[in-house]
Amino acid sequence: MVGVVDLSSRPVQDSPPAWLASALEVPSLDVRAALAQGEDPLGLLMEAADRVDFGGFFVVDAPFNPSPLRRILAARGFSSYGRCLGAGHWRVYFHLNGAADWEHDSEVELLEEGAMVWREEDGLHVDVRKLRPPYPMVAILRLIDSSPEMARLVVHHERMPQYLLPELAERGWGVVRVTEEFQDVRLWLERGA
């Protein structure tokens, strides 16, 4: 719930890599249960990595930041981007691209709609990609409504959220800037715009 999260205390993060948009569609391999039972999932993970073609992805859910695995896979050409989704839950996205940008981490807050929130230099960011309508709109409006002091929000969306505009206007918010990449439409929302 946004209402009980102090978003202002979030550390400033780097922007996620551009390839993350495509990786969001990939189902994750969850090794938390295996680790809890004392099993070592490394073999399973390496087999999964072996099946990835150049330019492809795979995603791992782990109970901690699996830094050793990330370094092993970096040596095989994988870049990785990790997100801390909560206590005991990391999701790491791997992309076989020659390890061009091999490791990024991000502390994110997971909203109840499934949206991910983090802070960058230009303000609070929310990623609502791959959420089922109307969750993207609900997550964005919940953030805006629950933080009266917030003046700017950067939204990562997979398409133009046309139906959001009347609701934003009614709240005195508007869109001041938009960039469009494949599966990453980024909107800068501002109060009073």
Next chain:
Amino acid sequence: MFAGAFMMGAKDRLLPPVIPFRFFASAVLFHVAGWAVLAWGAQDVPGFQGGGGAVVAALHLVTLGVLAMTAMGAAYQMLPVATRRQLGPAWACSLSWWLFNPGIVALGLGLGTGWSLVLEVGAGLCVAALALFGLLVARNLARVDDLPAVTWPAWVAMASLAAVLVLAVVLVVDMDVGLLTDRPALAATHALLAGYGFMGMLVVGFSAVLVPMFVLSKPVDDAQGKKVAAVAALALLVAVSGTLGRVFWLQALGCVLGLGAVGLYVVMQRRVLASRMRKKLEPFFRLLKAGWALQVLSLAAALALALGAPADRLAPLWGWLLVFGWLLSFATGILQRIMPFLASMHSGAKGGKPVLLSHLTHQRLLDLHAAAHGAALALMMAAIVLDQPLLARLAAVSGLAGALAFGGFAAVLMTRYRAHERSS
């Protein structure tokens, strides 16, 4: 300034606003025309058992002119955004409007006067328009595999539409040729498929998209949406078999299954409402809730008819509850929310600031419409039960007053929208 600018570059671009607003403007005008014709022939509503004349003309002005017209405008605009698939070329959407409007006028005139050539031309145009609409929607739905709560009821609606159109053609041809041995059974099947099948299942599909969006809630559960569509489809099949074969226990079973589908639908909607972020429901919701309640009453009336209750009172009451009680209440409720919403969304398309929803909505006129519509519903039910033609006329005049207030709301909305467009 960016709201409009980025919309113009959208990959999943909306239709030009003129297309949905043409449909909505027609719906508003046919709403007035339907009530006016009903007021003219209101004395025939109590005891009405079918046939031609002003009542049937008014009925088709409302079912085609308001209900189907609203559904077409809303589907063309909302379906491609909800399903994230293209619906069809804009010219085809426009063509369906150009075919449908003269078709409804001619059909209404033909049904009211008995002029068979006018009736046949009108029916032909209406069938062409609705068939085009059905093809465009089916083409869109065929590309979707991830929204069963929307697509399943929409498929049932499209299958019902196909059957409704075939039956309509047969009924019109029969007026000249006289080929049917049991015309009343076919007319009743046409009515139940049009009301519960085509329009009713579109209501279920639209509810799955629009209600969560307007109340800002979690989406409709897919498994529940599939259950509603499956039980409703079964109810329709059983009820149609019973009506065509005059097997009354099958008709009754169809009604019970229909009530079961409504129960599942209400549970689904209650779950959506329970999770909503917008705590205070907007005024348009009173019409939706009234419609849902009257939908249950319409099925109860149909069940009583199937169980042998006297048709002279219950048959017109059933038709009234179904068309004016449930479907017209729902359609006007959705129209009064969707029109300002879409106008606000499209405003600023030239780079200006979007006009506020609250500025576009003349709430007093909508309150007047709701009061007059509610009075019309109650008065006509009393007129049918008590067999009071004068009360029926009073009911229709009240409905006409409500329709005029609704027309006023639409005129104010368009005036304010255009003023905003000129100033931006």
